[in-house]
Amino acid sequence: MKTNLRKLIATVLVVFAVACFGTLTAFATDDTAATTAATTQTTETESTNDHNTSLSVGLIAAALATGLAGIGGGIAVAAGAPAAIAANSENPKTFGKSLIFVALGESIALYGLVISIMILSRLT
Numbered sequence: 001m002k003t004n005l006r007k008l009i010a011t012v013l014v015v016f017a018v019a020c021f022g023t024l025t026a027f028a029t030d031d032t033a034a035t036t037a038a039t040t041q042t043t044e045t046e047s048t049n050d051h052n053t054s055l056s057v058g059l060i061a062a063a064l065a066t067g068l069a070g071i072g073g074g075i076a077v078a079a080g081a082p083a084a085i086a087a088n089s090e091n092p093k094t095f096g097k098s099l100i101f102v103a104l105g106e107s108i109a110l111y112g113l114v115i116s117i118m119i120l121s122r123l124t
Helices: 002-029 032-042 053-090 092-122
Strands: none
Touching: 002 053, 053 092
């Protein structure tokens, strides 16, 4: 039981690290905040806002879609794959059914990736 728990924790930590990397990438690519801060410092009286809020929200949404779907997919595979292997070792006829359950868990992460690509394609 301890090894399964350790594997689950390791999987969740890896997926969490990938999600954090995606979020940091979204913040790093949005450099309009620095130009807005520079513009605000030079002209205090001008009230124009050059910050593109829809771009920022879109990048954060894409990062969250990928990251959270990756976390969910990792948890699903971490729970489903050992059960599929155990069922297959007891009865080899269950290979097809167990493969479907593992693939469904992996497809969650792919759905998140597709959604983030769709979000990124809409950004201007």
